[in-house]
Amino acid sequence: xxxxSTAWTVTPEAVDSSAAAALWRAYYTExxxxxxxxxxxxxxxxxxxxxxxxEETGEGLRGPDGVLLVARLRGEPVGTxxxxxLDATTCELKRVFLLPSxxxxxxxxxxxxxxxxxxxxxxxxxxxxxxxxxLIEARKLYAKRGFAEIPAYNxxxxxxxxxxxxxxxx
Numbered sequence: 001x002x003x004x005s006t007a008w009t010v011t012p013e014a015v016d017s018s019a020a021a022a023l024w025r026a027y028y029t030e031x032x033x034x035x036x037x038x039x040x041x042x043x044x045x046x047x048x049x050x051x052x053x054x055e056e057t058g059e060g061l062r063g064p065d066g067v068l069l070v071a072r073l074r075g076e077p078v079g080t081x082x083x084x085x086l087d088a089t090t091c092e093l094k095r096v097f098l099l100p101s102x103x104x105x106x107x108x109x110x111x112x113x114x115x116x117x118x119x120x121x122x123x124x125x126x127x128x129x130x131x132x133x134x135l136i137e138a139r140k141l142y143a144k145r146g147f148a149e150i151p152a153y154n155x156x157x158x159x160x161x162x163x164x165x166x167x168x169x170x
Contacts, residue, residue: 008107010081010114013070015058019077020068027080027097028053031135035158038134060084061094067118071098071111078102081115083122086153091119093129096138103137112145116167126166130159139163 013020032044032052044052061068061082071079079102082094093115098107119127128150131138139161147163154162 007074008071008110009075010069010071010110012067012118015061015068017070019070020058020080023070023077023080023097023099024056024058024095025053026099027095028056030097030100031132034134035132058082058095065122068095069111069114069118071107071114073102073105073107079107079111081111083115083118083127085122085124086128088123089125091122091124091127093119093127096129096141108141112141116165120167120169124167126164128153128162128164130154130156130162132158133160 015024029044029049032049036042036044058068060066061084066082066084069081069083070077071081079098081096083091084094086092096108096111096115098111116127127147129142129147130153131142133139142163142165145165147165150162150164152159152162
Protein backbone atom coordinates (compact mmCIF):
# COMPACT_ATOMS: atom_id res chain seq x y z
CA UNK A 1 0.00 0.00 0.00
CA UNK A 2 3.01 2.32 -0.26
CA UNK A 3 2.68 5.31 -2.57
CA UNK A 4 5.77 6.86 -4.09
CA SER A 5 6.33 10.04 -6.07
CA THR A 6 9.61 11.77 -6.74
CA ALA A 7 10.43 12.40 -3.09
CA TRP A 8 7.25 11.38 -1.27
CA THR A 9 6.36 8.05 0.32
CA VAL A 10 3.15 7.25 2.17
CA THR A 11 3.03 4.05 4.21
CA PRO A 12 0.99 2.58 7.08
CA GLU A 13 2.43 3.20 10.52
CA ALA A 14 1.48 2.30 14.09
CA VAL A 15 -0.42 5.13 15.80
CA ASP A 16 1.94 4.91 18.75
CA SER A 17 5.20 5.14 16.78
CA SER A 18 7.43 8.09 17.60
CA ALA A 19 6.81 9.62 14.16
CA ALA A 20 3.02 9.26 14.48
CA ALA A 21 3.07 10.70 18.02
CA ALA A 22 5.13 13.73 16.95
CA LEU A 23 2.85 14.38 13.97
CA TRP A 24 -0.28 14.00 16.14
CA ARG A 25 1.17 16.57 18.56
CA ALA A 26 1.87 18.99 15.68
CA TYR A 27 -1.60 18.46 14.17
CA TYR A 28 -3.47 18.81 17.44
CA THR A 29 -1.48 21.87 18.49
CA GLU A 30 -2.23 23.62 15.19
CA UNK A 31 -5.97 22.94 15.12
CA UNK A 32 -6.39 23.60 18.84
CA UNK A 33 -4.46 26.87 18.72
CA UNK A 34 -6.45 28.02 15.70
CA UNK A 35 -9.71 27.38 17.54
CA UNK A 36 -8.54 29.02 20.78
CA UNK A 37 -7.12 32.05 18.96
CA UNK A 38 -10.44 32.50 17.14
CA UNK A 39 -12.55 32.02 20.28
CA UNK A 40 -10.37 33.62 22.99
CA UNK A 41 -7.59 35.52 21.24
CA UNK A 42 -4.99 33.29 22.92
CA UNK A 43 -3.34 29.97 22.02
CA UNK A 44 -4.35 26.83 23.87
CA UNK A 45 -3.35 26.74 27.53
CA UNK A 46 -0.52 24.19 27.95
CA UNK A 47 -2.46 21.91 30.34
CA UNK A 48 -5.51 21.92 28.05
CA UNK A 49 -3.27 21.12 25.08
CA UNK A 50 -1.57 18.22 26.86
CA UNK A 51 -4.90 16.80 28.00
CA UNK A 52 -6.30 16.95 24.46
CA UNK A 53 -3.25 15.28 22.96
CA UNK A 54 -3.38 12.49 25.55
CA GLU A 55 -7.14 11.89 25.23
CA GLU A 56 -7.04 10.98 21.54
CA THR A 57 -5.11 7.73 21.32
CA GLY A 58 -5.85 7.00 17.66
CA GLU A 59 -7.22 3.60 18.64
CA GLY A 60 -9.73 3.72 15.75
CA LEU A 61 -6.84 3.93 13.30
CA ARG A 62 -5.48 0.49 14.21
CA GLY A 63 -6.22 -2.69 12.28
CA PRO A 64 -8.27 -4.52 11.40
CA ASP A 65 -10.67 -1.63 10.73
CA GLY A 66 -8.31 1.33 10.58
CA VAL A 67 -4.97 2.52 9.34
CA LEU A 68 -2.76 5.53 9.94
CA LEU A 69 -0.74 6.61 6.92
CA VAL A 70 2.44 8.61 7.39
CA ALA A 71 3.82 10.74 4.58
CA ARG A 72 7.55 11.17 4.33
CA LEU A 73 9.43 13.68 2.24
CA ARG A 74 12.90 12.41 1.45
CA GLY A 75 12.54 9.99 4.35
CA GLU A 76 11.42 12.52 6.98
CA PRO A 77 7.93 12.04 8.51
CA VAL A 78 5.94 15.17 7.66
CA GLY A 79 2.26 14.27 7.47
CA THR A 80 -0.58 11.89 8.25
CA UNK A 81 -3.96 10.68 7.10
CA UNK A 82 -6.08 8.13 8.90
CA UNK A 83 -8.78 5.89 7.49
CA UNK A 84 -11.23 3.89 9.53
CA UNK A 85 -14.11 1.68 8.48
CA LEU A 86 -17.53 2.93 9.60
CA ASP A 87 -19.52 0.15 7.94
CA ALA A 88 -19.23 -2.34 5.08
CA THR A 89 -19.20 0.35 2.39
CA THR A 90 -18.08 3.56 4.14
CA CYS A 91 -14.76 4.70 5.57
CA GLU A 92 -13.98 7.91 7.41
CA LEU A 93 -10.97 10.12 6.76
CA LYS A 94 -9.22 11.46 9.88
CA ARG A 95 -6.10 13.45 10.85
CA VAL A 96 -5.19 14.76 7.39
CA PHE A 97 -2.19 16.92 8.12
CA LEU A 98 1.09 18.15 6.68
CA LEU A 99 3.68 20.14 8.56
CA PRO A 100 3.49 23.79 7.46
CA SER A 101 7.03 23.67 6.08
CA UNK A 102 6.10 21.12 3.40
CA UNK A 103 2.68 22.35 2.32
CA UNK A 104 2.34 23.08 -1.38
CA UNK A 105 4.95 20.48 -2.35
CA UNK A 106 2.68 17.61 -3.45
CA UNK A 107 2.23 15.80 -0.16
CA UNK A 108 -1.51 16.39 0.15
CA UNK A 109 -2.14 14.64 -3.15
CA UNK A 110 0.08 11.72 -2.16
CA UNK A 111 -1.68 11.40 1.21
CA UNK A 112 -5.16 11.64 -0.29
CA UNK A 113 -4.35 9.08 -3.00
CA UNK A 114 -3.06 6.66 -0.37
CA UNK A 115 -6.09 7.28 1.90
CA UNK A 116 -8.52 6.59 -0.94
CA UNK A 117 -6.57 3.43 -1.81
CA UNK A 118 -6.73 2.32 1.84
CA UNK A 119 -10.49 2.94 1.95
CA UNK A 120 -10.97 0.85 -1.20
CA UNK A 121 -8.85 -1.91 0.39
CA UNK A 122 -11.34 -1.91 3.30
CA UNK A 123 -14.10 -2.45 0.74
CA UNK A 124 -15.45 1.09 0.94
CA UNK A 125 -17.33 2.67 -1.90
CA UNK A 126 -17.60 5.98 -0.06
CA UNK A 127 -15.23 8.12 2.01
CA UNK A 128 -16.61 10.69 4.49
CA UNK A 129 -15.11 13.22 6.87
CA UNK A 130 -15.99 15.99 9.28
CA UNK A 131 -14.13 19.22 9.84
CA UNK A 132 -14.47 22.75 11.14
CA UNK A 133 -15.50 25.77 9.10
CA UNK A 134 -12.34 27.71 9.98
CA LEU A 135 -10.05 25.04 8.50
CA ILE A 136 -10.28 26.70 5.09
CA GLU A 137 -7.18 25.06 3.59
CA ALA A 138 -8.47 21.59 4.43
CA ARG A 139 -11.90 22.38 3.01
CA LYS A 140 -10.29 23.62 -0.23
CA LEU A 141 -8.27 20.41 -0.47
CA TYR A 142 -11.36 18.24 0.00
CA ALA A 143 -13.30 20.17 -2.65
CA LYS A 144 -10.36 19.91 -5.04
CA ARG A 145 -10.29 16.14 -4.44
CA GLY A 146 -13.98 15.75 -5.34
CA PHE A 147 -15.58 15.77 -1.89
CA ALA A 148 -18.98 17.44 -1.61
CA GLU A 149 -20.86 18.66 1.43
CA ILE A 150 -23.17 16.01 2.94
CA PRO A 151 -25.59 15.88 5.87
CA ALA A 152 -24.05 15.36 9.30
CA TYR A 153 -23.27 11.71 10.05
CA ASN A 154 -21.91 12.36 13.57
CA UNK A 155 -21.87 15.11 16.17
CA UNK A 156 -19.42 16.74 18.50
CA UNK A 157 -18.12 20.03 19.74
CA UNK A 158 -15.83 20.63 16.77
CA UNK A 159 -17.71 19.07 13.85
CA UNK A 160 -19.23 21.86 11.79
CA UNK A 161 -19.28 20.60 8.21
CA UNK A 162 -19.29 17.14 6.64
CA UNK A 163 -18.04 15.92 3.27
CA UNK A 164 -18.36 12.73 1.27
CA UNK A 165 -16.96 11.26 -1.91
CA UNK A 166 -17.88 8.21 -3.93
CA UNK A 167 -14.75 6.19 -4.63
CA UNK A 168 -14.06 5.18 -8.21
CA UNK A 169 -12.93 1.60 -8.75
CA UNK A 170 -14.60 0.31 -5.60
